[in-house]
Amino acid sequence: MSQPPLFRPITLRGITARNRVLISPMCQYSAVDGVVNDWHLVHLGKFAQGGAGIVMVEATAVTANGRITHGDVGLWHDGQIKPLERIAAFLRDNGAVPAIQLAHAGRKASMQRPWYGNAALTPEDQTRGDLPWPIVAPSPIPMEEGWLTPQELSEDEFGELLDAWRAATLRAVEAGFEMLEVHCAHGYLLHSFLSPLSNKRTDAYGGNRTGRMRFPLQVIETVRAVWPDTLPLAVRISSVDGVDGGIELADSVVFAREAKARGVDLIDCSSGGLLGSATAAGIPRGYGFQVPFAETIRKEAEIPTIAVGLILHPDQAESIVERGQADLVAIGREALFDPNWTLHAQLELTEEKETFADWPKQYGWWLERRESGLRKLEGWKLPFRRN
Structure with a gap:
């Protein structure tokens, strides 16, 4: 009996994932000085044991000041490599492609861990040792009232940031990751360059869409230049801002085409997050509410896509792949609810007698x-x- 589409392997450059299920990067806010620990190993390891084809480490900061919170994972120095190498090896040994997302939080850096409020740092946070630090953005516009005002990046600082992205990518290679994603979504630094609501620059890095895309595309070029040719590169985007005057889907199609021309293999199609939390969406939320973005970008930019957002049920995920709406399906919080989601989906979608043959x-x-x-x-x- 042929495999359901969701469980057919997919080859991306030189790696093959055993199925089309990708575990989304989900920040745990539990690192110390950017270093992962046993919590991250067990958290991520469960998903590999649970059958996922690709398991992605959470947003990993390329600079210390690019963290979202004090608990973020980082790759800004060599001491952070070995603990991540342990995780990558465990994921690979348990059948999953080890992936990592690199990020810079921009104007949404230096904020609370979510269980303390998910907002700007307060004096109470500082009594816990979570002190604020200077933040940067394309323009000196705070994320919301009461938040830190970022320093506008100077053109001289762009080179320093590109060096940080390059160095973090090389560390990800050394740690043994086989897929890398550049975070251009959810209001973080690269997304804030793309959106006309947060980028008010009048130089070459602002203004029209071409100018606003310039720095994110330079980051992609920098990463692709040192990321091995045999390994896939993804980019997560906010397909729409969901706010009047913000990014629209047509903008994201153009950006996806430009990213593809620079060696990107997949577009991870999220949305929103320019204002408020990373998961804030300015569009109606329903099952699979972001799948149409993945479908449109896949068709119009002619690039493989990842669908994400309230994909809960095996039949739903299967339909997305079967109908060609996306090439991979990203499971996030549903995997927290059920780390064996992928194996359970396989039980539901297949009729094989060897029910547990693919389990550990x-x-x-x-x-x-x-x-x-x-x-x-x-x-x-x-x-x-x-x-």
Whole structure:
């Protein structure tokens, strides 16, 4: 019996993922001085054990001042490589492609961890040791009233930032990651260059769409130049700002084409986040509410896409891939609810008798034997299966 489309392997440059499920980067705000720890290993490792094809490390800052919070992961110095190398190796050893997202928070840097308020740092945060630091952006416009006012980046500073992106990329290579994503979404630095609402520059890095795209595209060029040719590069975008006067889908199609011309292999199609939290959306939220963005960009920019956003059910994910709306499906908070989401989806979408053949052998061995007994029980039905 042929594999359901969601579970057909996909080859991206020189790597092949076992299925079309990608675990979205989800910040844990639990690093110390940018260094990952056992929490991150277990958090991410569960998703590889749970069957996902690609598992992506959360937004990883390319500079210390580019962190969102004091708890963010970083790759701005060599001491951060080895702990991430351990994670990449575990993901790979358990069948998943190890991926990482590189980011700079821009004007949304130096903020609270979300469980303390998800807003600007307060004196109470400072008593916990979370002191504010200077932040930068394309223009000196605070994210919202009461937030820090960023310093407008000078043209001399662009070169320093490109050097930081280059160095972080090389560290990601050394750590053993096989896919990299550049974060151009959710109100962070590169998105704030793209949006006319946050970029009011009058030099070559502002003004019309070409000017606003200039620095994000320079970052992409810098990363692609040192990221191995055999490995895929993705870019996460906010397909629309969802705010009057902001980025529209037509802008994102043009940006996707330009990114593709510079060696990008996938566009990860999110939305919103220019104002408020990273997950704030100015468009109606429903199941798969961002899938049409992935479908349009895939078709009009002729580039593979990742669909993300309230994709909860196996049938829903299967339909997205089967109908050609996207090439990969990103699962985020639903994977926090069920780290074995991918394996459970496979049970639901296939009719194979070897029910647990693709589970880790340490689990599958037990579950196969349990099932043989459960089948003898009157009225028993295997969970997560259609039949």
